[in-house]
Amino acid sequence: MACEIRQPGLATTVQDLGRIGHYALGFPQGGAMDQESARLANALVGNGPEAAVLECAYMGPVIGVTAPIDIAVAGAPIEVRVNGEPRPAWTRLRLEAGDELSFGVIQGGTRFFIALRGGIDVPLALGSRSTYAIGGIGGVDGRALRAGDVLDTLAPTRPLPAMDTIAEADRPVFSREQEVRIMFGLYDHLLSGEGRRRLVEEDWTLTPTADRMGLRYSGPGVEWREREQPFGAGQDPSNIVDAGYAVGSIQIPGGTQPIVLHRDAVSGGGYAMVATVISADMDLVARAAPGTRTRFVPVDMGGALAARAERRSRIARIVTTLGAD
Amino acid sequence: MTSVSMAPARLTWGGDEFLFAEIDEAMGLAANFRAMTIARGLTERALPGVIDICPANASLLVRFDPDALDAGVLEATVREIEAGATEAADEFRTRIIEVPVWYDDPFTAETAARFREGYHQDPSSGDLDYAARVNGLGDKAEFIRRHHSQPWLVSMVGFVAGLPFLYQLVDRDQQLEVPKYLSPRTDTPRLTLGHGGCFGAIYSVRGAGGYQMFGVVAPPIYQPEQTLPDFVDSSVLFRAGDIVRFRPVDEAEYHRIQDEVEAGTYRYRQAPVTFSLGASLADPLAANRTMIEVLDGM
Numbered sequence: 001m002a003c004e005i006r007q008p009g010l011a012t013t014v015q016d017l018g019r020i021g022h023y024a025l026g027f028p029q030g031g032a033m034d035q036e037s038a039r040l041a042n043a044l045v046g047n048g049p050e051a052a053v054l055e056c057a058y059m060g061p062v063i064g065v066t067a068p069i070d071i072a073v074a075g076a077p078i079e080v081r082v083n084g085e086p087r088p089a090w091t092r093l094r095l096e097a098g099d100e101l102s103f104g105v106i107q108g109g110t111r112f113f114i115a116l117r118g119g120i121d122v123p124l125a126l127g128s129r130s131t132y133a134i135g136g137i138g139g140v141d142g143r144a145l146r147a148g149d150v151l152d153t154l155a156p157t158r159p160l161p162a163m164d165t166i167a168e169a170d171r172p173v174f175s176r177e178q179e180v181r182i183m184f185g186l187y188d189h190l191l192s193g194e195g196r197r198r199l200v201e202e203d204w205t206l207t208p209t210a211d212r213m214g215l216r217y218s219g220p221g222v223e224w225r226e227r228e229q230p231f232g233a234g235q236d237p238s239n240i241v242d243a244g245y246a247v248g249s250i251q252i253p254g255g256t257q258p259i260v261l262h263r264d265a266v267s268g269g270g271y272a273m274v275a276t277v278i279s280a281d282m283d284l285v286a287r288a289a290p291g292t293r294t295r296f297v298p299v300d301m302g303g304a305l306a307a308r309a310e311r312r313s314r315i316a317r318i319v320t321t322l323g324a325d
Numbered sequence: 326m327t328s329v330s331m332a333p334a335r336l337t338w339g340g341d342e343f344l345f346a347e348i349d350e351a352m353g354l355a356a357n358f359r360a361m362t363i364a365r366g367l368t369e370r371a372l373p374g375v376i377d378i379c380p381a382n383a384s385l386l387v388r389f390d391p392d393a394l395d396a397g398v399l400e401a402t403v404r405e406i407e408a409g410a411t412e413a414a415d416e417f418r419t420r421i422i423e424v425p426v427w428y429d430d431p432f433t434a435e436t437a438a439r440f441r442e443g444y445h446q447d448p449s450s451g452d453l454d455y456a457a458r459v460n461g462l463g464d465k466a467e468f469i470r471r472h473h474s475q476p477w478l479v480s481m482v483g484f485v486a487g488l489p490f491l492y493q494l495v496d497r498d499q500q501l502e503v504p505k506y507l508s509p510r511t512d513t514p515r516l517t518l519g520h521g522g523c524f525g526a527i528y529s530v531r532g533a534g535g536y537q538m539f540g541v542v543a544p545p546i547y548q549p550e551q552t553l554p555d556f557v558d559s560s561v562l563f564r565a566g567d568i569v570r571f572r573p574v575d576e577a578e579y580h581r582i583q584d585e586v587e588a589g590t591y592r593y594r595q596a597p598v599t600f601s602l603g604a605s606l607a608d609p610l611a612a613n614r615t616m617i618e619v620l621d622g623m
Contacts, residue, residue: 186345232352244481273339
């Protein structure tokens with residue numbers, strides 16, 4: 001036994017890289033919303049990328065430590081406290097039995113991650129430890145943590161890295177303004193020219209309606225081309241015959257508020273997707289707090305793949321700098 | 326062998342990890358069949374880097390790892406399979422499953438009563454009465470008869486884990502069509518038999534939903550504990566391409582089935598069948614009879 005949950009926080013779940021390969025049966029990919037922060041928290045305690053961490057939204061848990069353990073907190077700016085005393089985030093912390101880990105108020109962004117050395121030991125469900133609450137699988141009994149839950153860790157498989165902190169310059173930025181790169185496609189031909197222009201040339205503001213399933217933005221709205229709705233599609237111009245949804249795709253029900261589908265989104269439905277956030281920027285979207293002013297910037301496949309490679313080598317460089325692998 | 330001529334699918338990208346193929350803008354049996362044919366072809370190729378192959382009602386979504394599989398190679402492969410699809414056999418082996426439904430049940434009626442004003446097109450009437458009226462049928466009993474008199478095809482699985490979309494195997498002018506709720510409910514009982522547009526659905530888990538509610542399916546269709554015999558290999562019952570025949574049950578039988586589920590002994594009645602696109606398009610009722618005879622002969 002490594003620790004016990006004294007207060008669960010607002011929505012604390014076990015997450016890992018995600019449940020990949022079961023989308024055709026309606027299982028969302030899941031996984032840590034901000035994969036880069038989760039990866040760096042894991043690297044600080046010598047975990048591989050596959051280790052499960054705790055994802056905490058807005059208000060963190062209070063955790064009682066029952067056996068000595070190394071932990072690290074990364075992600076949205078948050079005051080970390082051990083026995084009430086402030087301790088640094090983005091840094092490995094050694095906790096002793098009897099210590100209590102708690103958190104202050106989030107200073108930006110939405111989610112932070114707690115990595116425990118060895119990774120959280122919950123059973124694999126369809127190849128992943130990620131919590132899928134709607135389907136009742138993964139994590140602790142397929143749900144968010146509750147007071148009284150006890151967490152164990154797996155045996156570490158590699159040594160602790162030489163360094164114990166991530167340099168300031170290597171930490172992600174949590175800003176109230178974002179440029180999110182998207183690729184047009186899917187059903188973008190249903191937008192009018194003006195609708196298309198507004199999506200990428202106007203500002204959109206993240207509303208409080210944002211969670212692991214999706215993030216809803218307010219702004220000037222879009223316009224659709226006039227067309228006769230095909231059989232089975234439904235009457236609104238934003239309706240299509242129900243189809244699979246790309247993770248990261250943007251739908252605009254009724255043409256008013258764009259929704260970016262994130263890691264726990266439904267796998268399909270009847271709203272036209274008009275663009276998709278590129279894979280390299282999904283972490284960025286996950287960091288947005290309500291009120292974040294957002295500009296969607298169109299790129300092509302080449303741009304998306306270059307950004308993907310850049311992200312991968314950046315994370316690899318930071319992990320290597322730590323002395324982790 | 327009947328080949329149905331179709332325009333090439335519209336291929337487009339969902340970011341750098343998804344290829345989307347729209348077979349047809351409109352729902353139809355031939356489009357669904359084509360989506361499943363391409364999905365099967367792609368599964369057989371077993372291209373390294375293909376992660377998910379998701380056939381949908383009239384489209385197909387493929388997730389891939391662009392670090393392992395060049396997007397252009399994937400696109401060319403889908404085109405190649407599609408080009409071969411017109412020569413491919415127009416039939417596939419599947420199964421017909423009997424699904425017991427308590428139509429006009431108290432659970433969905435109670436939920437419907439909580440979501441009327443501001444949610445429903447006709448707050449003063451129930452979902453079944455409304456569905457009967459907009460389809461020009463005499464009463465809800467007639468609507469229920471039409472609903473279970475002909476089988477349905479699982480045209481897609483998704484939305485949430487294990488939820489089947491269902492398309493009734495009848496001519497387009499015989500399709501039951503009902504609009505979705507004006508605004509989605511925040512609650513739908515688990516195993517609700519729903520309907521939106523021309524599609525039926527069974528809600529595998531409790532949650533939000535916008536489909537009209539007609540009844541409740543008696544046994545589970547998603548069982549993460551995997552204790553029932555039908556769920557030993559997968560927590561999800563349905564696969565795209567399954568044929569579903571609804572059988573109305575009354576309250577007493579509904580409770581008997583609950584007891585069997587509780588005891589871990591319940592099994593769905595099912596039989597292997599061949600589904601033929603050509604036969605179904607030419608004379609759906611005759612093709613349905615053939616499949617139902619196989620089930621009833623079990």
